[in-house]
Amino acid sequence: MKRRMYTAAAAMLLALTAQQAGATTVRIHYPAGKEDIRVIGDKGPMTWSKGVPAQRPEGPVNVWTYTWPDELGAVQMKPTLGEDKVSIGGAYRLAPGSTVDIYPFFGAPFGKLAIVKDFASPQLNNKRALRIWLPPSYAENPAKRYPVLYMHDGQNLFDAKTAAFGVEWGIDETMNRLIAMGTAEEVIVVGIDNTPDRIPEYTPCCDPKYGGGKLDAYGAFIVDTVKPYVDRTYRTLPGKENTAIMGSSLGGIASVAIAQRYPETFSKAGGVSSSFWWNKGALIAKVPARLPVKFYLDAGTVDDGLDDTTKMLEAMRAKGYRENEDLMFFKADGGRHNEASWAARVEKPLTWFFPWGSTKQ
Structure with missing residues (x-):
């Protein structure tokens, strides 16, 4: 429980720091319902085994956001639905300073x-x-x-x-x-x-x-x-x-x-x-x-x-x-x-x- 609180606090601190400096932002378009969207990745508080929470949408639009400072450089990341469901497909690569919209899915990969x-x-x-x-x-x-x-x-x-x-x-x-x-x-x-x-x-x-x-x-x-x-x-x-x-x-x-x-x-x-x-x-x-x-x-x-x-x-x-x-x-x-x-x-x-x-x- 303490580790989860620490992770959330670290994510909030990172977002505040990013707002003050140059920022890189991912905007995750997904109707998560009662679940939350998290972000896993290769830098910052993100790891490939533990996600950090994205900012919950305000209003009816299902757009979750997560921001980090440009100093981290290029970042590879994937969203998760809750703690366990990782999005299907490859990782997303974000260049420093970019704002990228992604549209993931988590179900079976069959059209x-x-x-x-x-x-x-x-x-x-x-x-x-x-x-x-x-x-x-x-x-x-x-x-x-x-x-x-x-x-x-x-x-x-x-x-x-x-x-x-x-x-x-x-x-x-x-x-x-x-x-x-x-x-x-x-x-x-x-x-x-x-x-x-x-x-x-x-x-x-x-x-x-x-x-x-x-x-x-x-x-x-x-x-x-x-x-x-x-x-x-x-x-x-x-x-x-x-x-x-x-x-x-x-x-x-x-x-x-x-x-x-x-x-x-x-x-x-x-x-x-x-x-x-x-x-x-x-x-x-x-x-x-x-x-x-x-x-x-x-x-x-x-x-x-x-x-x-x-x-x-x-x-x-x-x-x-x-x-x-x-x-x-x-x-x-x-x-x-x-x-x-x-x-x-x-x-x-x-x-x-x-x-x-x-x-x-």
């Missing part, structure tokens, strides 16, 4: 899938399902908003029963794992189902063998119909810095081309095993000037279009894209053109696009 059936496309005059994966904290912490990743071939992303070849990407399982490990941020994933017009919708005009040519309408469908629906229905961060698009095969070239056309909407685009052979490599030959978009490209070494993807990589380098800054390439040794191979490496674009601690509310 949930919602399916919107018969979602209409006025641009394409058809309907399809949207499969919307909501991250683990979505129901638990209503103050939090999320980046959004739009993906094609939605049937193949979350459930082997609906996947075209009985194998899913396992996006939900991968996201759950990366979030629990503190490797990636929580993200809403919107899977857009394909239709019998998959080839035309995912391609620009026109391949001598396969035709195509509805990509402009499909891109407009995502930007003008799907995204506005998602932004008004769910707690998203709608700005381009928090919006990404990704797909595989024809969906890979669709993602690259859509981001090239809408750089004001997407800041990240992933082309997994992309079909850059389309129309005799027209996308490679017509790479536009460097755009403010991060592009991820990959290919496997077994019948997966590695040569064409390498040509696209070289064309983008020639336009000024820089590796690991706004261009990432991964060669998957033994990788094939299938969902199992894509599932095995999808964490690479996910962690590059949305690394832990990168999202600002």
Whole structure:
């Protein structure tokens, strides 16, 4: 009991000292109810085994605060709910002098899938399902908003029963794992189902063998119909810095081309095993000037279009894209053109696009 009183007194003294000098503050947004929020960390009165109490919110807003002097330097910390429940995910790193808002959760690290059936496309005059994966904290912490990743071939992303070849990407399982490990941020994933017009919708005009040519309408469908629906229905961060698009095969070239056309909407685009052979490599030959978009490209070494993807990589380098800054390439040794191979490496674009601690509310 005496130790608890001493810890609380030390925390109050530290807060008063910080108010008089330069201060670093964490603002913890969480509806704790009858519990309290504490802070564990690597400096000051905080330790990784014993938390110090944050300041309880005043009024109806569920924002807990804790402050320490800048002299402590950079601090790593995590909130706890009561004395025992440590927040899920990685530690938060606060630079001296900063004020940082965090939105933790303490429950099981498993997201949930919602399916919107018969979602209409006025641009394409058809309907399809949207499969919307909501991250683990979505129901638990209503103050939090999320980046959004739009993906094609939605049937193949979350459930082997609906996947075209009985194998899913396992996006939900991968996201759950990366979030629990503190490797990636929580993200809403919107899977857009394909239709019998998959080839035309995912391609620009026109391949001598396969035709195509509805990509402009499909891109407009995502930007003008799907995204506005998602932004008004769910707690998203709608700005381009928090919006990404990704797909595989024809969906890979669709993602690259859509981001090239809408750089004001997407800041990240992933082309997994992309079909850059389309129309005799027209996308490679017509790479536009460097755009403010991060592009991820990959290919496997077994019948997966590695040569064409390498040509696209070289064309983008020639336009000024820089590796690991706004261009990432991964060669998957033994990788094939299938969902199992894509599932095995999808964490690479996910962690590059949305690394832990990168999202600002």
